[in-house]
Amino acid sequence: MRIDVRHASPRLVLALLVLLTGCSSERAKNNAVPEQPEGGSDSASFDAAFVDASDATVDAQTDAQESGVSDGGASDGSVAAANCKNDSPTIPPEFADHSKQTFCDHFDTFDIQDAKHAPDGTWATTFHWGSPDPSQAEDGDRVLFQNPEDEWYVSEFYSPAGVAPVNPFKIVDDMGRRVLRIRAEPAPPAMLPHMQGRNYTSGMISTHASFSHRYGFGVIRCRLPGPVGQERGAWPSAWWLRPNGDWPPEFDLLDNALGAKAWVTAAPGDVDIQYDTLGDNGNPGVDFSAGYHEFGFGWTATEISWWLDGKKIRSAPTPATYHSPMFFLFTFAIGASGAWDGNAEVKPSTKFPLDAHIDAVWIYEK
Numbered sequence: 001m002r003i004d005v006r007h008a009s010p011r012l013v014l015a016l017l018v019l020l021t022g023c024s025s026e027r028a029k030n031n032a033v034p035e036q037p038e039g040g041s042d043s044a045s046f047d048a049a050f051v052d053a054s055d056a057t058v059d060a061q062t063d064a065q066e067s068g069v070s071d072g073g074a075s076d077g078s079v080a081a082a083n084c085k086n087d088s089p090t091i092p093p094e095f096a097d098h099s100k101q102t103f104c105d106h107f108d109t110f111d112i113q114d115a116k117h118a119p120d121g122t123w124a125t126t127f128h129w130g131s132p133d134p135s136q137a138e139d140g141d142r143v144l145f146q147n148p149e150d151e152w153y154v155s156e157f158y159s160p161a162g163v164a165p166v167n168p169f170k171i172v173d174d175m176g177r178r179v180l181r182i183r184a185e186p187a188p189p190a191m192l193p194h195m196q197g198r199n200y201t202s203g204m205i206s207t208h209a210s211f212s213h214r215y216g217f218g219v220i221r222c223r224l225p226g227p228v229g230q231e232r233g234a235w236p237s238a239w240w241l242r243p244n245g246d247w248p249p250e251f252d253l254l255d256n257a258l259g260a261k262a263w264v265t266a267a268p269g270d271v272d273i274q275y276d277t278l279g280d281n282g283n284p285g286v287d288f289s290a291g292y293h294e295f296g297f298g299w300t301a302t303e304i305s306w307w308l309d310g311k312k313i314r315s316a317p318t319p320a321t322y323h324s325p326m327f328f329l330f331t332f333a334i335g336a337s338g339a340w341d342g343n344a345e346v347k348p349s350t351k352f353p354l355d356a357h358i359d360a361v362w363i364y365e366k
Helices: 012-015 055-066 134-139
Strands: 100-105 151-153 171-176 177-186 198-202 204-205 216-223 234-241 249-253 264-266 293-297 303-309 311-317 327-334 356-365
Touching: 100 249, 151 327, 177 204, 177 327, 198 327, 216 234, 216 249, 216 327, 234 356, 249 293
Parallel strands: 151 198
Antiparallel strands: 100 356, 171 177, 177 198, 177 356, 204 327, 216 293, 216 356, 234 249, 234 327, 249 264, 293 303, 303 311
């Protein structure tokens, strides 16, 4: 998801320098029990932390990755979840040599990561850089402050002042698939005083504490919010960031803030490829809420590329900042006033709850 620097706070930049570090490179499976099936459809989104990286930092982290040391605390080792089935995405011929599957999750269960309750899980459900307001440090990871967003990221473990938790995550059956549903909906009145002016609860997932990689081919198979005309305000995103908070790089595989038929991609930090919009021009007539699609990220030392259902949509030279490990995120923001110049705001036609469905996430490396 792209960062709107017009809304950036200097205090945020300072806060991003204080990051969580260290996390076991060994991953223990959380024995979560899937909930009963239920229908739905929608997606998630979020934006990046940004601190300019010096050449020395980039070089040091590249050396660390090559020696098997993680960049910022996430594991470089294989995370083949117990949820990984005998199922694989479409791998383009030019990535046929990327046969090592280093990450896989098919979401038969949801392996949540929480510092207090499930520290060895796979998926963190908040950001990791804190609040620009020190008085709100505990809740500073529950929204991307520099963007006009109206959601508050929660989980089953978030219960401020004893308020009953809202769990946006559920394993459901959808279109013949067992998937993770992430739900965005109006917050209950008792929780609103604890959400710093936001109006909706939602969910995000991140491998910040469990997995990062340098180069490879990454795929997310998902169904985006819909139906068309009732999903405006939904702002789901799939993207990659540096574990230590340096920005750029940020790779936006998917930024779906302009409706179920729009697909926006970006590689912020490189002026030649920043915030390119494919949308209907790149994929005429595709309704991403009507079925599951595979969105792919190709990343080599010389080229980054965007893929849809095994077809290359576009590519660009790899920017200078894209040579250190990054981790994966999927965020489900809700657009507030002014989001994307007003085009991503909640409309009178928007129908809540909005649901995002994720069938699987894979990472392949050489």
